[in-house]
Amino acid sequence: MSDYILEMNQISKEFPGVKALSNVNFKVKRGEIHCLVGENGAGKSTLMKVLSGVYPYGTYEGDIVFNGNVQKFNRISDSVDVGIAIIYQELALFPDLAVYENIFINNEIQNGGILDWNEAIVQSKQLLEKVKLKVNPEILIKELGVGKQQLVEIAKALSKEVKLLILDEPTAALNEDDSENLLDLLRLLKEQGITSIMISHKLKEVIAIADKATILRDGETMCTLDASKGEVTEAAIIKNMVGRDIGKIYPKRAKKEIGKKILELVNWSAYDPKIGRHVAKDVNIHVKQGEIIGIAGLMGAGRTELAQSIFGNAKNYKLQGDLFVDGMLANYKHTSDAIKAGIAYVTEDRKGNGLFLLQDIKSNISAGNLKGISANGFVNENEEIKVAEEYRASLGIKTPSIQQLVGNLSGGNQQKVSLGKWLFVSPKLLILDEPTRGIDVGAKFEIYTVMNELIEKGMSIIMISSELGEILGMSNRVYIMADGEIKGVLSSEEASQEKIMQLATQ
Template structure:
């Protein structure tokens, strides 16, 4: 069917001093997957919040019709009663409750005022199976990672009688395999008559799944493309998003790789919550000055756990192995030790662990290096302000002042604040965990440029990413991790998406001494047992 289930006409939304949307019109056909693209700040999420009632009628101008009827939603429950369900980019889960409790929160399975826990857990298990999350429904949400929490959000939306499902960056926290599963799930929903609107920065996913694509820039609708009739390429989408062509997705770089800075030897980490479970097993990695090294792996492979355990044992128990920095073994038993030895770690979850969102930019940048600003126990406020301003300029942090609240910045600018915080500690080794997650294509280029600059300054950079094209475009070498074991070390010139995925899904190898070279490949490609 080609009739419109949704029409938004001349939507204008203004915040103090900012016009977020200007006469935006959007039509969504019944039973289609409609993608909305645009840089951070283009107005994508604002438009969807207008639609879902987060911004109620009266706070914007324009008209909305759903299923042929004019709508004036006063809140999100009002839109949900009509079958419009939105999954926000910011997860809305209660970490102390179970997965099942979160899925049915406000939509409880109850009889005579009492919750039917058997029915609740049974239905939750069915929904988890649909989104490909194989967790016990009674598991507490705080005990699962951010990627799995995103899947819980999707299951929560499916528990409602949804007719129009809006997903704001649904795969931002997912690896390639889980993202592909989600896209298949959306196709299945479409085949069963559920209309989907998806906001995403992952243009390859949009091209693979969308029936039509609408592009927003600076609060205006640029164009809507039909995948069946229009000539749609990533370059055309990017040009519409940023108003210019990006000839190269990754900035040019001539690597100048020096001596070894950090060697991780026979590194083994046990789970702090599951007795006897080995999360990282006998991992061996090396990092050199001026080098960008990638770490690839599927969800649950142990990438973040490896990084956090190296960074002052922030994760894990019964950690064994050696850390050798500049030829000398070091003891790193706390975050303070890690910083003192020149190791920095930028978390994958910047909003929860990387930043104080209610604090200003200045305080966030200085947080990890206050000792450099203090005299006799007192922080030099003028110096702190000066340092933050220098980073605001050098990192191109787009904010009126370093006194601006960090939580009000776009994802790309928040990530620049995270990087500034750790660069200020003057590390020799930077571990960047999903450094471009939830960031638009223009901001990604800026982050890549910063990473290149750090390597050019002689830093050793380890990049963990779920996006294989990102690792291939950025890194000099790539390690793959599967079930806590390093399965390969691949030089840039030998790396392909297919090859990396093969190593990422590899089980234990039959080697005699823990390392072997795969027959028929370069000696720079090694397998670890």
């Protein structure tokens, strides 16, 4: 039997106007954890969809060899039948069904032709023990956090006697503890003989977990790095991902005179009646023209809630304190009031709240400022096309056409569309909530470059981020939040990861 459980040979896949994969070769040894890395749009997810049967045999060129046999998967169930399971970033669970029902859905246990749910509960307990999840299998999925739901997905895969487990950005929505637990589980499964492929943008996790790492770029295989030979390093991964060395992930910013105060909060508090507590309390911060202010803190610190209270208070918090914009006291009743005042907010949830995934790039970019391309109540379609093309060029949105549906774009390009949508309203202050979440290092560099260009033009930015490197690399000053309060402020010169974490955990 071959040492390789999987061999994908000369895989090519085309879509209208785009060659997504070009003669890709990808081999995975039995019992190893193999990371698949690349920029957004590099072809990682497309390759896995070819492997899992989402793109059936005949829609691509090349061969899939699994367990020594050439495979011709026509549907997902074909790959499942031979022991391949894929877990996507958006989990495929039913929130109103119990854990055990989700584990055995489409794989129900039968006894004499009758569904045996009692046995399903018994076996679910055993599977949950394997993934180190201590929950009642009869609890509803919606009552679990994202980290625990991820483990239920893995238990679901184990119920089908999985031999090859594929995880697509498994830690993107997890906190540090849940992420570490997941990596520990992959190590445990490895000891049990299960092979894993993990797609990830988090290079620290790749370095920590990978036996080997294969890098794709522009739909082609660049190389496979071997951890046992010391090849899986951040420098090597980045160089092969983007085709260049990035000595510094954060681009240099031209020195510019900081201007007047654009926004100031004085003793600002936001009370959420739905949960019965303050999500922001006695906050005092200010932002000046031409600077980037970082807001750091752990999950649940109140960073997003603070941003939403500033941006027209869409959550209907009970507000106290004073908000000054350009030195004038402001009182926004709606997000439209904030937009008119020159404030824009790029949400952390670009898919859920930031973009219209079933509409094209052109429509998404114009959505924030239809008046800017309208006359006499009618949208000027030529002007809409012109604006969209301008932002496609200036933001480097990689797409064959502005008619492309946003839902078909990579995460990095979706983020650029979301950014373009709000830049079109010509804000003076841009609030960026997790601006690079779920996007690769090359796309991050491009987003940072755009941010610096905006600052050089006189805009101001509030950046909320969970990545301390990003906070340190891009901010003029850093405010640290915990429990809805500002625990401290640090200049870029005095800020460090240790000082931020010390304040964030007060």
